[in-house]
Amino acid sequence: MNIDALGAKVRTGGRLDRAEARELYLHAPTALLGQLADEVRARKHPEGHVTYIIDRNVNYTNVCVARCNFCAFYRPVGSSEGYVLGFEEIFRKIEETIALGGVQLLLQGGHNPDLPIEWYEDLFRAIKQRYPTFKLHALSPPEVIHLTRTSRLTAPQVIERLIAAGLDSIPGGGAEILVDRVRKLLNCYGKASADEWLDVMRHAHQHGLRTTATMMYGTVETIDERLEHLFRLRDVQDETGGFTAFITWSYQPEHTELGGGEATGLEYLRTLAIARLVLDNFDNLQASWVTQGGKVGQLSLAYGANDMGSVMIEENVVRAAGASYCMDEIEIVRNIENAGFVAKRRNMHYEILGDPIFRERAVPRMLHLAVARADGDTSRAPEVVNYPARSAAEKKARLTGH
Numbered sequence: 001m002n003i004d005a006l007g008a009k010v011r012t013g014g015r016l017d018r019a020e021a022r023e024l025y026l027h028a029p030t031a032l033l034g035q036l037a038d039e040v041r042a043r044k045h046p047e048g049h050v051t052y053i054i055d056r057n058v059n060y061t062n063v064c065v066a067r068c069n070f071c072a073f074y075r076p077v078g079s080s081e082g083y084v085l086g087f088e089e090i091f092r093k094i095e096e097t098i099a100l101g102g103v104q105l106l107l108q109g110g111h112n113p114d115l116p117i118e119w120y121e122d123l124f125r126a127i128k129q130r131y132p133t134f135k136l137h138a139l140s141p142p143e144v145i146h147l148t149r150t151s152r153l154t155a156p157q158v159i160e161r162l163i164a165a166g167l168d169s170i171p172g173g174g175a176e177i178l179v180d181r182v183r184k185l186l187n188c189y190g191k192a193s194a195d196e197w198l199d200v201m202r203h204a205h206q207h208g209l210r211t212t213a214t215m216m217y218g219t220v221e222t223i224d225e226r227l228e229h230l231f232r233l234r235d236v237q238d239e240t241g242g243f244t245a246f247i248t249w250s251y252q253p254e255h256t257e258l259g260g261g262e263a264t265g266l267e268y269l270r271t272l273a274i275a276r277l278v279l280d281n282f283d284n285l286q287a288s289w290v291t292q293g294g295k296v297g298q299l300s301l302a303y304g305a306n307d308m309g310s311v312m313i314e315e316n317v318v319r320a321a322g323a324s325y326c327m328d329e330i331e332i333v334r335n336i337e338n339a340g341f342v343a344k345r346r347n348m349h350y351e352i353l354g355d356p357i358f359r360e361r362a363v364p365r366m367l368h369l370a371v372a373r374a375d376g377d378t379s380r381a382p383e384v385v386n387y388p389a390r391s392a393a394e395k396k397a398r399l400t401g402h
């Protein structure tokens, strides 16, 4: 296959098939791949805006029965390092977010058997009652599937109940690579098969929710499996049109059971660029500066990304695996403008909310990432005892008082 002919096909708006995408991913010079991705970005976003959102990444529990071997964040049921955040702790985090101009929580956590669907419903309702316009971008597809198992409801039923309680959007976490061979090797097939993950997203879109899609690469997958992942997402987007954005990042190996190394910055940029070319029906691609650092994050804007994701107020998952980059709004805007774009704040639907908020009013600078819980804080969330205990460890803790 001729690389120049494939470049010409992209430039005239042609759709790549798998063999063509493979050829470009493996053999196109990096400069050309970036140029093509940048042209597609410019075609979709001719006004030259690069967006970002002010939100907070809150992990409500680190207790998880899934035990993915690439994850450094989770703690097994009964671990002395396990936590569940109390509702008041979550309200406090929301208030800090609102003070910074924030509009939503990205709320995700482990698969904790002692948190039934009612816990989530009560939390969502309480948040919406206190902060009616604040949005909940919450519970990735594997968390929804976990709730189908503990509640014995179907995925559409779980989604309906969560929407009734206040869910606004579902984040695309837990996709890893949407190929079951890979999922079995990563010990994440049990939490959700590729089809289950995609089905939750289909149901969410059919229920009127917009969601994001992600890909974590660089563990055990082949190049063809990465492409399979992208083409499966493209197919669902053709069906539903419900994905707002795609975000890819490289596996972070530190403190994980799987171990291994981390993909390079160049591999990240090539992967981002090929995603922009394959996912011709996705409007938005985020730069993953949280895993790649601010400098590669900024370069992403020349490789197909049109969004800098979120101002990072709190981060627990990637930090546990060794990466902890911090950029507040001033720093994100500096990177966007230095790359020649116009910085705009957005909401979860990628609608523009306005110019940078720090230019409108004084906001505190956030130069250090917050964590879910301060080290050594072993307090128990008071609400948990309002729901029946499911795990033996929790039943014992309630009997013994610790």
Ligand code: SF4
Pocket: 064, 065, 066, 067, 068, 071, 072, 073, 074, 109, 110, 111, 142, 188, 191
């Ligand atoms: S990645 Fe998520 S589901 Fe897997 S072990 Fe970590 S917290 Fe649990």
